[in-house]
Amino acid sequence: MNAALLEKPRSIGERIRSARKDMGLNQADLAVRVGVSQPAVANWESGVHDPRRLMLAKIAEALRVSPEYLAGGARSQHEADSQPAAAYLRRPLRHTPVIRLSDATRLLADARTDPHAMALDYIPTTTGADKVFGFFVDDEAVDLAFPKDTLIIIDYADRRPPDGAFGLFMLGGAPVIRRWREAPMRLEPASRSAAFGPYYVERMPTVIGCVRVSIRFH
DSSP states (O other): OOHHHHSOOOBHHHHHHHHHHHTTOOHHHHHHHHTSOHHHHHHHHHTSOOOOHHHHHHHHHHHTSOHHHHHTSBOOGGGOOOSTTHHHHHSOEEEEEEOOGGGGGHHHHOTTOOGGGGOSEEEEEEOSOSSEEEEEOOOGGGTTTSOTTOEEEEETTOOOOOTTOEEEEEETTEEEEEEEEETTEEEEOOOSSTTOOOEEOSSOOOEEEEEEEEEOOO
């Protein structure tokens, strides 16, 4: 089979076109469903311009895909970001479940575990990650990076933290936030106290997820 046929659509327009064809719709059909003209659909799919967020949600509903899937595509060349914050603002808003830190280990025990079933509360966050949960940190070993009661958002689909990044690890049978370092392999604290030192390992410990966002409340 042609490798090009197996390649996932990368741009927003390509994703709209692919989902439309999967539904057996032509451009005019989609136009009617979302209340625009057929040329507007053609412009989206050809990359002349991208639909705005509210329209993207309507398109996603009409094509039975998630808005995050469409928004996750690359921007059209004509709408390349002109401001540093544009990519951040384009990320989908998610209502992230806030759970107890101790409950995070349940995600390792059963891959089908849903953090929403453990949610104590929710917080809106802007992130491109699909599988996220949050918890409030209270750990002197990382108080320089994450003061007490900082809310940390974990991407639990990503269990390969790059060198220098913070992750949620299993250490001594409990979940802890530490910075991963590769040479030599170790988990590093980020503390005001000299009581906490690096933890050297022969291989990467079990990872629950990578830190994506931290939020401080004042």
